[in-house]
Amino acid sequence: MLTIATDDILPVHMADALTGEAPFWDAARGTLWWIDIQGQRLLGFEPGSGRRSMYRLPLMPGFVVAFGSHGLVLGLEDGIYAFDPATGVGDRLFAVEEDLPGNRLNDGKTDPTGRLWFGSMDKTGNGAPVGALYSLTSEGSLQRHRSEIRVPNAIAFSPCGKTFYFSDSRSQLVEAFDYDVASGAFSNGRPFVRFTGDEHPDGACTDADGGVWIAVVNGSRVERRRPDGTLDVVVRLPVSRPTMPMLGGRDGRTLFITSQRRFLGTEKLKHEVLAGQLLAARLPVNSH
Numbered sequence: 001m002l003t004i005a006t007d008d009i010l011p012v013h014m015a016d017a018l019t020g021e022a023p024f025w026d027a028a029r030g031t032l033w034w035i036d037i038q039g040q041r042l043l044g045f046e047p048g049s050g051r052r053s054m055y056r057l058p059l060m061p062g063f064v065v066a067f068g069s070h071g072l073v074l075g076l077e078d079g080i081y082a083f084d085p086a087t088g089v090g091d092r093l094f095a096v097e098e099d100l101p102g103n104r105l106n107d108g109k110t111d112p113t114g115r116l117w118f119g120s121m122d123k124t125g126n127g128a129p130v131g132a133l134y135s136l137t138s139e140g141s142l143q144r145h146r147s148e149i150r151v152p153n154a155i156a157f158s159p160c161g162k163t164f165y166f167s168d169s170r171s172q173l174v175e176a177f178d179y180d181v182a183s184g185a186f187s188n189g190r191p192f193v194r195f196t197g198d199e200h201p202d203g204a205c206t207d208a209d210g211g212v213w214i215a216v217v218n219g220s221r222v223e224r225r226r227p228d229g230t231l232d233v234v235v236r237l238p239v240s241r242p243t244m245p246m247l248g249g250r251d252g253r254t255l256f257i258t259s260q261r262r263f264l265g266t267e268k269l270k271h272e273v274l275a276g277q278l279l280a281a282r283l284p285v286n287s288h
Contacts, residue, residue: 004235004281012256013045013052013278020258020276021203022063022107025248026072029085032248033072034258034278035061037104042074042083045278047249055088060123063108067116068138075105075118080136094140096120103130107153107203107244112161114138115184119152127151127170135184143184154204156212158227165192165212169200174214176229192229195219203244203258215242215257222257239275240264247283255281 017036020043024033032045037060044053059077067073070093072083078098082090097103097120108118116138121131131149136142154167154174164179164186172195177186195201195216202215210227220240224233235245241260248254261269261276269275 001231002233002284004233004283006236006238009235009237009257009279009281011274011277012047012280013043015041015043015052015054015277016261017041017043017258017276018262019243019260020278021243021260022061023244023246023248023256023258023278024064024066025246025256026066027248030250031085032246032256032278033064034256035064035074036276037061038262043278044085047254047280053085055083057089060104062105063118065108065110065116067110068114070138073116075108077101077104077123079105080116094136094142096134096136096142097132100130106131106151107155109155109157111157111164111179111181111184112159113181117155117164119149119155121149121151133166145186153202154214156204156206158206158210159208160210163210163227165204165206167201167204169202169217172196172200174201174204174212193223193225202242205244205246207247213245213247213255215244217241217243217260222255235281237279239272239277239279240268241275242279253283255283257281 018038040057042055062075074081079092079096080094103120104123116136122128129148133146151169153169156165161181164177167174174192176192178188199219200217204214212225222235239259243258246256257279
């Protein structure tokens with residue numbers, strides 16, 4: 001097993017995010033986009049130039065991704081919105097749960113065909129099981145797949161597209177499913193990895209070899225799991241609440257990691273000065 005030490009982790013974008021989340025590598029622009037949920041901000045970091053950017057948002061964001069012909073989009077509280085770095089947030093493209101003002105969107109990824117998967121959850125933080133798991137085609141076909149979700153996370157797909165990963169974080173379980181790329185149907189759910197104690201899985205991403213990188217809240221680490229679930233790599237972090245990893249950079253061998261300041265309190269923040277910042281580690285392993 002490979003361990004990447006805390007000393008090898010570098011802060012690359014100091015933004016003091018309350019909840020930094022949803023890093024997305026935009027290869028066309030050479031930019032790592034990420035969000036601050038409660039701070040209602042979209043943040044950008046360009047590794048090549050070191051340039052950093054920030055956009056104020058009208059609602060709490062849940063994710064930023066590239067979505068087919070729509071280009072960059074944002075999952076905000078009541079739907080999917082267009083985004084252009086030159087002009088900012090655009091029109092709402094697709095409404096989602098606009099009849100549930102107490103909810104917001106959380107965690108979104110596209111499958112190998114470009115179908116967008118995302119979840120919804122209670123936005124007040126009380127953990128009520130009022131969320132759902134959705135898929136959305138670029139033509140606007142929205143489908144609800146699961147209900148009674150507390151905190152949807154760890155949405156990821158194997159590079160071949162045959163396995164779908166998902167977690168309702170409060171369950172402490174990441175599940176794996178057989179996935180039909182053509183139809184978007186998933187089946188044969190099974191435990192992939194279960195966490196114990198006060199540790200919970202948050203966001204996840206996959207690499208070209210099928211490894212699954214999972215942020216472990218209250219675990220101060222990101223884990224890489226092989227497709228069979230066995231532990232392969234541990235990335236030790238200087239923050240206790242990492243939220244999501246994403247592979248990116250020019251050669252795809254930089255692991256970007258978002259993190260959270262929210263819930264830590266004044267005393268813990270004195271010791272976790274990098275909480276809420278965008279962190280990065282160079283990987284000595286094949287990642288794309």
